[in-house]
Structures are given as structure tokens and as C-alpha cells.
Amino acid sequence: MSLLRNFLHANPKCIRAFLINMVWKGARTFSRFDRRRKKGSAFPAFQFISVTNQCNLTCQGCWVSQDGGTRHMELSMLEKIIGESNENGSWFFGILGGEPLLYPKLTTVFRNHKKSYFQLFTNGLLLNDAMAEELGQCANVTPLISFEGDEPGADIRRGGSGIYRRTLEAIETSVAHGLITGVAISVCKSNIGMALSASFVEMLHNMGVVYLWYYIYRPAGAQPCYELALSPAEIERLRRFIVEGRNRFPMVIIDAYWDADGNPFCPAAEGLSHHISPAGHIEPCPVIQYSCGTAGSGSLRETYENSGFLRSLKEGIHVQTRGCILMENPAWLADLAAGHQAVNTSGRPGMDAQLRQGCVVCSHGSCPVIPEQSFLYRFAKRRAFFGLGAYG
Secondary structure, three states: OHHHHHHHOOOHHHHHHHHHHHHHHHHHHHHHHHHHHHOOOOOOOEEEEEOEOOOOOOOOOOOOOOOOOOOEOOHHHHHHHHHHHHHOOOOEEEEEOOOHHHOOOHHHHHHHOOOOEEEEEEOOOOOOHHHHHHHHHHOOEEEEEEOOOOOOHHHHHHOOOOHHHHHHHHHHHHHHOOOOOEEEEEEOOOOHHHHOOHHHHHHHHHHOOOEEEEEEOOOOOOOOOHHHOOOHHHHHHHHHHHHHHHHHOOOEEEEOOEOOOOOEOOOOOOOOEEEEOOOOEEEOEOOEOEEOOEOOOOOHHHHHHOOHHHHHHHHHHHHHOOOOHHHHOHHHHHHHHHHOOOEEOOOOOOHHHHHHHOOOOOOHHHOOOOOOOOHHHHHHHHHHHHHHOOOO
16 A cells, blocks of 8 residues: 555656556557567567767766767657657657756657656756656656665765765655656665665655666676676575565566566567667667667668668577676677677777677576566566566
């Protein structure tokens, strides 16, 4: 009942938009995607859109580069992506950066597309009263606030100052303005103790957070910090905590890696989701920065359908791993991209060499099969969550 209490604390407009745009349309989106997939169509159920590479932090393992200067997605392109996706029955979008709140006119985009639903991936440092008020007026957006550790761990992970305190303030502000508020944590060696503690989950619940999203740290970018990657035992510990926590804590707990039966999967390999960069490059997922097509060149649907690179990745990745290819076989990824003459969209000229020489670390594919215990989560993953909550 306390989970329902936190949800019902939200602004009625936000609740209505969530139930209609996310829940009801989300179920329809997955049904349409499932029918498309059976016919061989490649248009994803939902998309991540990085609207800018600009950021106010410098996190360890971040894949976003600003070496070539600040890049905001053209507003016309963003409008085109959302509009064409709606035409293909896709109404949900993950909005990323950099820090997406640095993107000009972001709330205007939300208002222009009231029938869509947006998950805002933010570090929360710009989520002040004025911004929270604007998001509440839009109603069709849920902030997902990154929480990377306590003091001083958060400062080290994020390359800032006072990050733990400022993150807590962002959560408080979001909840106070009636937004359906989520928290995400990228679990790594430096924060696993906090992340997998009852006190952490209970603290967030008491603050009014509705859902908690666990990621596994993925070494990427110019400074991947491989030493932060989890061991197989730690990944198993995370999986067991998630499965057991769903029956233990009054909070929605999301993972991005396992289906209802506990089998690992990759959303990009399944065609569930793909990523579009600030320049419009269509990529398999945010951390796989290769592309053979852009959102600005003709029909978005045709670009997805005609991408031999995406098709080969979906067909070949399962031979390599059921986990994350970037972590478990980065050299294969670089070779696949070279075979398709895919463009390196990272902004880092040395990325190809980095992948071929990079460390191999364990991902969720190394975890033993641990099925969901909760009937509700098993049902949701099979009927809707598997398609609309399994974000990469």
C-alpha cells in the first residue's frame, strides 16, 4: 500500500499521463512491436534519444565525448523522430545526454507531444523548483535521477562536488512538485554496498521515490575505469537482491537485463530499443557508438529496415553472448562495424583500437539463471515490461 501512496502523491495530471501514455499505450506499443517482429520488421518498440552531448559533470566510464564541441540535436530532427515513431505505434522515449536539461526548449518538445511519454535521464543538478514546475505542467515526463554513491564516493564517480547532497535535493524537489520520480544507480565496485542495502532502498521510498532502476556499470568512453566492473559473484548478488527485493520492498524495482525466467538478454539484440545520437546517428544502443544511418536521411522506418549493420548485430550477437557485447567481446563489435563500414560516432578517433585491445569484463550474461519470484513481475515482463521496461 505504501507504494501506491507514493504514486498517488503525484500530480493528478502526471498520474493521468502515466496511465494513458505509458501504461495503456505502452501495452499497445508492445503488441504492435511483437506483430512487426513476427513479420520481420525492424522498427523498435521504443528509442533512446540523446538530445545533447553537453554535460555539467565528468563521470567515470562515460561514453559521451565533447572533444568536438557542444552538439545539440536539431529541433526539427527531434520533432521528426517523435512524430514518425508515433506513426509507427511507438509512444515512449528515453531522453538522454550528456545532461538533457541543458538542451534548449526541451520542455517545449514535451508539450508539443502530449500523447507521448518521456523518461528523462538526468543527474538532477539542474532540477530546481522552476524546472520541476515546468515538468509538472508538461505532465508526460518522469525524471529518472542518477544516484551513484554516498559522500565522497559520488564526487569521485561523477567528477563533481557535493553530488550526494545535491542529488538528494533533486529527488526532494521532484517529489515535492508531484512528479512520478525514479532513481537509477549504475552498480559498480565503489557503490555496490550502498546499492544493495535495505537502508538505501528504504531511504528512497521514504523520500517518495516510486521506482528504482538498477544498472550494471559498463566501462566505456575515453577513461572506461575497468577496475569498477563487477565480478560474476557481484552480478549474481545484484540479481538475487533484485529478485528478492521485489517481494520485500514497497517500490517498483527495474532491471534491464533478465526476462521473467531469469534468462539474460540484450534489448538492442532483440530489436526492442535503439539509440539516436545528438547528430542523428542511429546506433544499436547508447554505448555501442557505430552507425550506418541517420534519422535525418529519409524515412526513419526505412532506415531501420534497411540497416544491414543492425541486422547483422541482431543475428550475430547471440553467438557471442547473451549479455553485453561491449563488455564481453568488444573486439567482435569492432570487427562487425568495420565489415559494414559503420561510422564511428563516438567522437574518439581511437575507439576502434580501444575496443580491439580493451579489457574483457563480465556482464549480466555471466549470471546463473534466477527466475522471478514475484507473480506480478513475471506477468509484467511477459506481457509488457519485457518490451517496455527492459531498457538497455
